[in-house]
Amino acid sequence: MTTPFLDHIAATLDAIRADGLYKTEREIVTPQSGRIAIAGGDKLRPMLNLCANNYLGLANHPDIVAAAHQALDQDGFGMASVRFICGTQTVHRALERSIANYLGKDDSILFAACFDANGGIFEPLLEADDAIISDSLNHASIIDGVRLSKAKRYRYANSDMDELETRLKEANADGARFKLIVTDGVFSMDGFVANLPAICDLAERYGAMVMVDDCHATGHLGPEGKGTPALTGVGNRVDIVTGTLGKTLGGAMGGFIAAAQPIIDLLRQRARPYLFSNSLAPSIAAGSMKAIEIARKADDRRAQLMRNTARFRDGMTKAGFELLAGDTPIIPVMLHEANRAQAMAQELDRRGVYVAGFFFPVVPKGRARIRTQMSAALSDADIDTAIATFTDAGRSLGML
Numbered sequence: 001m002t003t004p005f006l007d008h009i010a011a012t013l014d015a016i017r018a019d020g021l022y023k024t025e026r027e028i029v030t031p032q033s034g035r036i037a038i039a040g041g042d043k044l045r046p047m048l049n050l051c052a053n054n055y056l057g058l059a060n061h062p063d064i065v066a067a068a069h070q071a072l073d074q075d076g077f078g079m080a081s082v083r084f085i086c087g088t089q090t091v092h093r094a095l096e097r098s099i100a101n102y103l104g105k106d107d108s109i110l111f112a113a114c115f116d117a118n119g120g121i122f123e124p125l126l127e128a129d130d131a132i133i134s135d136s137l138n139h140a141s142i143i144d145g146v147r148l149s150k151a152k153r154y155r156y157a158n159s160d161m162d163e164l165e166t167r168l169k170e171a172n173a174d175g176a177r178f179k180l181i182v183t184d185g186v187f188s189m190d191g192f193v194a195n196l197p198a199i200c201d202l203a204e205r206y207g208a209m210v211m212v213d214d215c216h217a218t219g220h221l222g223p224e225g226k227g228t229p230a231l232t233g234v235g236n237r238v239d240i241v242t243g244t245l246g247k248t249l250g251g252a253m254g255g256f257i258a259a260a261q262p263i264i265d266l267l268r269q270r271a272r273p274y275l276f277s278n279s280l281a282p283s284i285a286a287g288s289m290k291a292i293e294i295a296r297k298a299d300d301r302r303a304q305l306m307r308n309t310a311r312f313r314d315g316m317t318k319a320g321f322e323l324l325a326g327d328t329p330i331i332p333v334m335l336h337e338a339n340r341a342q343a344m345a346q347e348l349d350r351r352g353v354y355v356a357g358f359f360f361p362v363v364p365k366g367r368a369r370i371r372t373q374m375s376a377a378l379s380d381a382d383i384d385t386a387i388a389t390f391t392d393a394g395r396s397l398g399m400l
């Protein structure tokens with residue numbers, strides 16, 4: 001390796017640091033949960049965790065761990081193969097059927113991550129004379145997936161239904177053969193739900209299909225945790241759902257696409273991250289299947305999650321913090337400037353509350369925030385502690 005190249009990389013890193021955008025990783029020494037401990041010198045520091053995607057608190061559920069253990073013993077550690085060569089066990093097909101059944105689709109297909117599901121879905125399904133119409137706040141993996149497809153791309157401002165209609169008209173004027181509207185079900189930086197009823201109405205009026213990435217919803221939003229299509233009452237008017245096993249549904253890893261049979265069948269033939277990447281470990285597949293079984297019946301956990309959400313919103317508002325409006329367990333605390341968000345995150349860390357600050361380029365300039373996420377693994381008392389700690393930190397920084 002040449003010194004000039006390494007110097008160039010080091011200069012880039014310096015620039016990231018100088019902009020205050022350098023991300024460091026704290027090491028957690030416990031399983032993922034509402035209360036965790038991180039390594040801090042020679043001691044462990046207990047922390048209240050307000051930034052995991054562990055919405056139902058299933059990441060360390062004993063029955064899921066047991067199901068994974070059993071599969072480890074019965075099916076082995078790894079598959080050492082892609083699915084179509086020799087990487088499909090009974091557990092993989094069982095999990096795909098269980099996802100499809102859960103979401104009311106014909107079938108589903110597994111990927112190593114939802115990043116791969118979104119990265120691999122567009123290119124095989126749509127061609128140069130087709131159109132993809134995508135929300136401007138969609139997840140990075142959708143943006144990358146759309147780039148890999150030859151279809152014509154159209155973008156509408158976040159949740160702007162007038163602009164979506166304009167783009168649909170443009171796509172028609174451009175002679176699009178098939179049109180696919182793509183949206184996140186929950187916008188992860190803001191925590192609000194896509195306007196699926198309006199999107200489905202427009203889709204039907206203009207003859208488009210609808211795809212929803214429901215990573216921040218499957219398992220905890222809507223009846224039985226069936227996600228934003230169920231929550232908003234549009235159900236099967238959404239044609240394609242992509243999602244993750246790495247958040248609510250046990251939080252291990254893996255992604256999926258659920259849709260009509262021919263779509264899934266073609267993806268098995270053509271989706272590149274499926275064809276050229278290893279099969280999920282059997283223990284993860286079995287644990288995720290148990291997670292779905294638990295999530296479907298977890299009305300008690302969903303109720304705790306929603307209670308925590310309401311309690312935290314209420315307490316933080318009363319304490320004088322500015323929150324983004326919404327009703328999902330993602331609650332952004334707005335600090336506006338990156339340095340304020342960082343100072344707040346540091347102060348909270350010192351006081352035993354684990355959060356992450358988000359600033360440009362993840363969110364627009366001047367819109368820096370601490371994104372908190374509620375979890376059923378947190379008790380009412382934990383929420384009160386979190387509010388009190390935020391308040392103390394805010395006062396000590398002169399922000400309240």
Ligand SMILES: *Cc1c(COP(=O)(O)O)cnc(C)c1O
Pocket residue numbers: 112113114115116118139141184188213214215216243244245246253254255
């Ligand atoms: C987390 C997330 C992904 C990526 O999921 P992984 O399974 O972790 O790769 C994709 N889309 C959205 C909206 C997400 O929130």
